[in-house]
Amino acid sequence: MFGTPWPTWLGWFLSPILTVVMIFVVWLVEIRKNKKIEE
Amino acid sequence: MGSITATNLVVLIVYLLLMVGIGIYCRRYTTQLEGFFVGFRNLGPWLLAFTYFATYYSSSVMIGNSGVGYKAGLAWFFMPIAQVLLIPIGLLLFAKALMNASKQMGVITIPDYFRARYKSTLPSGVLALIMVVFLVPYMVAVTKGGALAFETLLGVPYKWAVVIIIVITAAYSVVGGFMSGVITDMIQGIILLFGAVTIFIVSLSAAGGPAGVAMKLQAIDPQLIETPGTLGWAGLLGFSFVFGIAPWGLPQLLQKTLAMKSRRVVGPSAIVVLLTALFILYTCNGSGIIARALFGNEFLENPDYAFPVLVLRYLPPLMSAILLTAVVAAVMSTLDGILLVAAGAVSRDLYQQIINKKASDKSVLRLTWIIMLILSVITLFAAFKPPAMLLYLTAFSFSLMTATILAPMFFGIYYKKSTLAGCVASQLVGITVVLVLTLLKVKFLIHPLIPGLIAALITLPVVSSFTKKLPEDFVTRIFSNEYKQGKLTS
Numbered sequence: 001m002f003g004t005p006w007p008t009w010l011g012w013f014l015s016p017i018l019t020v021v022m023i024f025v026v027w028l029v030e031i032r033k034n035k036k037i038e039e
Numbered sequence: 040m041g042s043i044t045a046t047n048l049v050v051l052i053v054y055l056l057l058m059v060g061i062g063i064y065c066r067r068y069t070t071q072l073e074g075f076f077v078g079f080r081n082l083g084p085w086l087l088a089f090t091y092f093a094t095y096y097s098s099s100v101m102i103g104n105s106g107v108g109y110k111a112g113l114a115w116f117f118m119p120i121a122q123v124l125l126i127p128i129g130l131l132l133f134a135k136a137l138m139n140a141s142k143q144m145g146v147i148t149i150p151d152y153f154r155a156r157y158k159s160t161l162p163s164g165v166l167a168l169i170m171v172v173f174l175v176p177y178m179v180a181v182t183k184g185g186a187l188a189f190e191t192l193l194g195v196p197y198k199w200a201v202v203i204i205i206v207i208t209a210a211y212s213v214v215g216g217f218m219s220g221v222i223t224d225m226i227q228g229i230i231l232l233f234g235a236v237t238i239f240i241v242s243l244s245a246a247g248g249p250a251g252v253a254m255k256l257q258a259i260d261p262q263l264i265e266t267p268g269t270l271g272w273a274g275l276l277g278f279s280f281v282f283g284i285a286p287w288g289l290p291q292l293l294q295k296t297l298a299m300k301s302r303r304v305v306g307p308s309a310i311v312v313l314l315t316a317l318f319i320l321y322t323c324n325g326s327g328i329i330a331r332a333l334f335g336n337e338f339l340e341n342p343d344y345a346f347p348v349l350v351l352r353y354l355p356p357l358m359s360a361i362l363l364t365a366v367v368a369a370v371m372s373t374l375d376g377i378l379l380v381a382a383g384a385v386s387r388d389l390y391q392q393i394i395n396k397k398a399s400d401k402s403v404l405r406l407t408w409i410i411m412l413i414l415s416v417i418t419l420f421a422a423f424k425p426p427a428m429l430l431y432l433t434a435f436s437f438s439l440m441t442a443t444i445l446a447p448m449f450f451g452i453y454y455k456k457s458t459l460a461g462c463v464a465s466q467l468v469g470i471t472v473v474l475v476l477t478l479l480k481v482k483f484l485i486h487p488l489i490p491g492l493i494a495a496l497i498t499l500p501v502v503s504s505f506t507k508k509l510p511e512d513f514v515t516r517i518f519s520n521e522y523k524q525g526k527l528t529s
Contacts, residue, residue, distance in 0.1 A: 002249040003257070007266035008113045012249070015119040019317045022127050023310050030131055030306035 042194040050360035051193075051367070054230075055207050058223050058371065062211025065219035072400040075216035075407060076147040076383055077298040080138075082221065084304045088311030090221040090295050090376070091130075092319070093228035095286055097373035098185045098366045100323050101235065105349075106342035108327025111270050112256055112263030115328055118275065119320035121283030126316055127309040129287040134296040134305045135523075136452040141297040143527050148297075148380065149290040149444065150388035156451040156517070157459045158509060160393045165466050167388035169443050170290055173436035174381040175417060178374055182422040185370030191347045192363045201422045204367065208374045209415035213408050217298065220375040227368035232318055234365030238346070239322035241353050242329045255332035263331065277485030281438075285488070288441030288448070290384075291376035302525070382410040435477040435487060442469030442491035450499045455514050461503030469495030 001009040068074040082090075108115040140146040144155040150163035150170070182204055189200035211219045246252045256263040267275045286292050299305070323346070330338070330345035338344045350362045386407040391398045398406075446469060447462040473491035476483060484490045508514075521527050 003253045004113060004264045005266070008116075008264055011114065011117040011266050014117065015123050015317055015321060018120055019123045019313055022123060022313055026127055026131065026306055026309045026313070030309065034303050034306065 044356060044360075046356045047193055047360045047363060050357070050364055054364045054368070055203070057226065058207055058211050061222050061226075062213075062215035062219040065211075065215030065222065068218040069214070069216040069404075072387070072404050072407075073147055074218075075404055076294075076379070076387070077141060078216070078218040078221060080141060080298050081300045082295070082298045082304065083300060084307035084311065086221050086225060087295055087299060087304055088308040088315065089228040090224035090372075091286075091292055091308070091312050092315040093224040093231060093369070093372035094220075094291055094295070094376035095289070095373075096231065096316075096319050096369060097181050098188055098369040099181070100319055101231075101326075101346050101366055101369060102184060102188050102343050104320065104323045105327030105330065105346040108324045109331045109338065109342040109345040111328075112260075112265075112268050112331060113253065113328055114266040114268035114270055114275060115324045116321070117266060118279045118282075118324055119317060121276070121279035122316050122320060123313055125280075125283035126286055127313045129284075130296070130305055130309040130312065133287065133293065133448060133452065134299060134308075135302050137293060137296045138299045138302070139522060139525055142525055143522060146297060148383040148387050149293050150384055151392070152297075153447060153451075153462070154388070154392055157447070157457075157462045158513065159459050160388075161459065162447060162462045162466060163388050164393055165463065166290075166443055167384035169439060169470065170381055170384040171389075173432060173439055174291075174377050174384075175414060175421075176432035177436045178377050178381070178414070178418045179421045179425055181370055181373050181377070182418055183425055185367060186422065187343075188347060188366045188370075189363070191344065192350060192359075192366065198423055201419060204370055204374070205415050205419045205422070208371045208378065209411065212375045212378050213411050217294075217379060220372075220379055221295070221298075223375065224372045227372035228315065230361065230365045230368045231372070232315060234362045235319050235322040235326070237358060238349055238354065238362060239326050239329070242326055242333065242349050245353055246329050246332045252329055252332045256328070259331065259335055273485055277489075281486045281488050284445075284492070285437050285441050288443070288445035289437070290380045290440060290444065291373075293444070293448075294376070294380050294383075378411055378414060381414055382407050385410045435473055438473045438477070438486070438488035438491060439470060441488055442473045442495055445469075445492060446495035446499050449496070450503075454500065454503070455518055456503050456508065457499060458503040458506045458508055460506035461499045461501075464502040465495045465499035468498040 068078050073079060137152060140152050140155055146152045146155050150166040153166055154160050154163035182201055185204055186197050186200035189195055190197045211223060246255060253264050262268050326349055327345050330349050350359050354362060386403050390406060391403045443466045446465045450457040469491045472494045473487045476487035476490060516522060
């Protein structure tokens with residue numbers, strides 16, 4: 001992609017993808033759990 | 040390189056006056072010791088996230104990270120991965136426990152947590168000493184980096200830049216304490232993000248988008264579009280890991296979590312910190328890479344010029360003035376956090392808890408102001424002409440503090456059988472490993488922090504297994520559900 005080898009273009013997308021994954025993890029283990037405790 | 044223009048001057052003066060105004064506004068929080076150090080524990084998710092973000096990322100993220108990007112090429116886009124993984128995990132692991140200790144055991148500094156958890160002033164004294172010795176050189180290094188950027192971008196003489204940075208930061212920190220640091224961090228964090236994203240978009244478009252950057256880099260040196268490229272996988276992922284794990288043990292960041300208003304703050308703030316870290320790293324690293332595509336090898340001898348030159352060549356005057364302010368903001372937001380925890384280590388943890396246990400909170404508060412002023416004056420003169428020894432100390436200040444704090448804090452929260460001897464042994468082993476490897480310049484496991492941390496993490500449970508346990512009723516109490524839900528008081 002963009003004329004670069006695959007490990008390079010993977011690097012461009014990896015941290016944004018990991019960010020989305022981590023947002024989901026935080027929601028799952030923290031925000032959702034807190035809501036359940038309050039209910 | 041840069042020069043003083045009316046626009047630069049007006050934007051900068053407005054910004055500096057705003058910071059001082061916030062300091063004065065926050066005076067209401069500083070009538071008591073608790074207010075001065077944890078702002079009466081009332082931080083919501085946005086304030087916590089931005090103060091955490093702005094305190095961790097100083098001007099070195101704009102100047103240093105983009106400098107490495109300039110040299111390393113596209114592989115440097117890999118660097119943020121450990122930080123976006125580890126920073127939110129660190130908040131999830133430690134923030135609630137520290138908040139509980141603050142609310143239920145009256146903890147107001149990080150060494151104070153060690154005293155309360157291990158029922159002794161020995162581990163808190165060790166940590167406070169380490170903080171005083173190694174945070175001051177770190178403040179000098181941060182000031183020096185910011186003042187050099189200031190000089191390059193604005194043309195202000197270096198010494199004047201140092202004076203402006205230190206005097207304004209000390210003024211609002213002494214007057215407004217923790218809360219002035221938090222509110223100024225919020226504004227500084229927004230300016231920092233705005234500046235970094237703007238220069239990234241403008242320079243990327245000037246270089247012809249991602250494909251244009253890749254094409255130009257390949258023409259300069261085909262290695263620049265390879266991953267891991269010149270850094271190698273060990274270098275790339277190792278340094279990414281070190282800068283991702285460091286925030287877990289930095290007292291100026293952990294201090295912020297003591298002031299959370301409730302457990303519900305952790306989740307949303309972890310998400311905001313995660314997003315801000317991604318944006319700042321991606322754009323600052325990227326700007327350096329794009330600078331190489333635009334400037335070729337022009338700054339290979341001095342890659343730290345890549346970011347300032349991008350700003351000066353590609354932004355109109357008003358935007359360039361805001362970017363300059365962003366660099367100053369990045370420096371101040373880091374300095375204010377360090378100044379507060381370094382002064383607290385002396386006044387609260389060494390003086391009130393060890394030297395004079397009868398000292399009243401009022402007298403400790405007054406001493407804190409005096410220590411903050413003394414530390415500011417030391418930083419000011421040291422930054423004028425930093426002694427080589429002082430700058431050498433900064434090379435391992437990060438590692439040393441993380442290696443001293445992380446293991447006793449982790450086991451203090453999650454391991455019932457942790458003992459005082461285990462805690463102190465782990466601190467001493469962590470310090471020794473980091474110092475020896477750094478002083479002997481031994482390259483082992485990429486960075487001295489990694490073996491230092493591993494050694495400290497192994498030492499604590501091993502020594503705890505055969506040393507005197509802490510009182511049973513105390514341990515039961517701090518591991519009870521009532522305590523974890525914040526229903527106990529000291």
